Amino acid sequence: MISGMIMDEKIIEFNNVTFMYDAEDEETGVVSAPAVKGITLAINRGEFMAVLGRNGSGKSTLAKLCNAIYEPYEGDVIVEGMNTREEENGDKIRRKVGMVFQNPDNQIVATIVEDDVAFGPENLGIEPKEIRRRVDEALKSVNMYEHRLRQPHNLSGGQKQRVAIAGVLAMQTDCIVLDEPTAMLDPVGRAEVLQTVKRLNKELGITVIMVTHFMDEAVEADRVVVMSSGEVVMDGTPQQVFSDIEKVRAYGLDVPQSTALCAALSIKENVLNAQQCVDVIDRICGGVK
């Protein structure tokens, strides 16, 4: 649906990338299993991509390869024409690709919300007035402006995570990588964060890469990438990926509940969320009546 609108310009490219945490054991000389192996993937500008996979499938590693935190063991990661291997590109790449982590407590630096959002732009050496403007704007776009003077530890998980997102927005990066941003949140917080991310993608055209293990979140993306044992095993729109229920389950994942329900009812149509499910069942039952 949306994929047709996306510009074809590639923002991040993985070329046959392999990464391992401990490259080689000095004593035994045994090379450890790679966390990510032979990945070739291109992320287009403006895309909302969800990365799925069971624990240990390499999805978090993939995220950290995107902004030069990790350097590939083999192959190259190219971010807007810059290779993450080159040391001097590190800072420049991190100005293009921001990152939000799983635990909101471990990424908030300051004792006041607005000071924390200002941390990124302050590091970039931006003029004070411009920082102020960016901070206000970023807080408004995640709906946290009225909380700007509060202390982070008094906020809910979803609010903290939105502050973290605002921190990246204030740096005006082209791309945001979120590494399981909702894993530690309650359903309300999860919905808040997901809505925020979706809106930023649609309204500001920010490229989003979201690692998640919630199928309902992946359904909201333009593109779903499934990883297993360090490899990309499925890649396509949510419709395409979740239509092959057997295959998805074989990789240790579940399909959205609505999809599973319709499959169990032997409904041939591709259903992804509760609304579609209701519509389809309603139509079929209507026919029976």
Place this chain on the structure above:
Amino acid sequence: MISDITIGQYYSGNSVLHRMDARMKLILTFASIVAIFLCKNFFSLGLMVIFTVAATLLSCVPAKMVIKSLKPIIVILIFTAVLNIFYTTGGDTYFKWKFIEITEEGVNTAIFMAIRIVSLVVLSSLLTYTTTPTLLTDALERILSPLKVFKIKVHTLAMMMTLALRFIPTLIEEINRIMNAQKARGADLETGGIVARAKALIPIFIPLMISSFRRAYELAFAMTCRGYTGGEGRTRMKQMKLRVSDFIACAVVCALVGGIIALNIYFEAVI
């Protein structure tokens, strides 16, 4: 419970003291604390008390909160007062019973010390009530920045202070969580002698240390991602500018110190 903790003890407001430049506030607080110890008689001490009360009123911090800040020192206050009453002797004797003797000088010293301690605590808590921890560490960084000449990493120190303050509530929460987890596994934290209790704390502190290291690691990651490379080339959103009111405050404190010295010379010393 946990959510009640305020980092530092900032009381948000918009009084004259709140709007004052944090650097000036820090320096002036320090100067007035020194002034407390310059006082030699009740006249100069009285001036100091007037200054303290005036500053409290100007800060618009409720009296209740200021009194609350005195709570932790009540024991020290009583202890020093009692010690001074009994151990300092001189002047007229008010009361004598066996070896206990209460004299004029003893009473004077006791009152004097008590007032000193109270004004000291009130003045320093006014600083933390009216300044956010971020501004305070910021101010400290700027005041100490000349030390860069001696290769002291002022920015790093200030950043460490900010992060330490930031993580106090997080770690308190963590301790509670670990304690509950260990209690659920049958850990006994409340009974036993001092040694047994100290031993019981080991299963609390080891997980706490481990998780703190993990947090530190993740935080460092997050900071790198947000472009942190140290103090070089950093700017600040909140600029600090000295205004006329700051210089007036400075003049007031200078007058205070001058007044205290004059009163010390003019009247006889008590202490």
